Amino acid sequence: MDHSNSSQEKTSTTMDVPAAEFRKALRELTGAVSVITVGNAEDRTGFVATSVSSFSTDPPSLILCINKTSSSRETLLKSGRFGVNFMKDQHADIADRFIGIGGIKGNDRYTGAEWITLPSGTQVLKEALASIECIVEETLDRHDHTIVIGKVESIRMCNNGKPLLWFQSTYYHIGAQLNKL
Secondary structure, three states: OOOOOOOOOOOOOOOOOOHHHHHHHHOOOOEEOEEEEEOOHHHOEEEEEOOOEEEEEOOEEEEEEEEOOOOOHHHHHHHOEEEEEEOEOOOHHHHHHHHOHHHOOHHHHHOOOOEEEOOOOOEEEOOOOEEEEEEEEEEEEEOOEEEEEEEEEEEEEOOOOOEEEEEOOEEEEOOOOOOOO
């Protein structure tokens, strides 16, 4: 196997990797798009995360990260609970609202979609592939983000559809299944 760099490859060898170079490299990592819902009534908002992951199965919990400058961060920390909605490939318009395209903030992000209010007040997308309701178990501030560990309180499955993916700063959907070796 040839380990030499081709003319198109670039290797950063410094300890201080530039933020722009780091962001560019992470654009090569495909992520599932999740809309995180926080707050309730008129004090509801949310954001898009591709950094949602299983953390533990005993107890069931997950981990996500939110930028400290996010307009949704304070509501998340204040409410102490959140919903994670795994988006279908036809939900790019909803994801755009939760990204804040066009300056959309807060309660306005919920327009144009059907939401279910759980007994706790957490709202989840009716047509999400799956929705997971969590309570904030722990937060950890690191660098420019807050790491959130959420203990799962309930799960709602829809199971009909394909996931919305994010790759190279663009939405994608899954095509054909690859054959197993």
